[in-house]
Amino acid sequence: SQQGEEDPQALSIQEGENATMNCSYKTSINNLQWYRQNSGRGLVHLILIRSNEREKHSGRLRVTLDTSKKSSSLLITASRAADTASYFCATDATSGGGNKLTFGTGTQLKVEL
């Protein structure tokens, strides 16, 4: 079953603006990860935030995690046209004796010049 729901499904902004994507999930997690995927290509790992962390930064990326609300957000500051891609959250949870990564529905980001 799909673990994460993301919103918005699609986001179109101008270059230089910030982009915020949200992810909600349903069960307890070990960590939450954000990935980027260019059209028709593989996944690029962006950032991982553990369940005991609340905020993490990496370059122009800022991720927050609220385990009480079972939600996370990804903020991309000063967006560039090259940031155009689909972004997925993925929750790492223990299930059936092993760890599984379950992906959210994704947000399609378009950054226009």
Add this chain to the structure above:
Amino acid sequence: GAVVSQHPSRVICKSGTSVKIECRSLDFQATTMFWYRQFPKQSLMLMATSNEGSKATYEQGVEKDKFLINHASLTLSTLTVTSAHPEDSSFYICSARDGLAGLETQYFGPGTRLLVL
């Protein structure tokens, strides 16, 4: 960083034939490998989890006899789509966990695009 490769990157086959996709961890030993399927403009759906030397664990709704998974070594897992049909056309992505790097670390392959005519 660790690299996971997939072969082939693209494949076109006729309906009814079988297609094998390979997933290799290039510079680490993958105790666990995962297979995902992604339809156009949709998210990745986990199909199965395979551990080296044991049977794969399939997600609900995934036919184990149709999607055969073999994880024969710590660096290779294969997914065989048997008797492929047009509805099996999809983007198949594997990922691998580095057994020495901890459970958090999962590396993704570049994906294999399958088109069944």
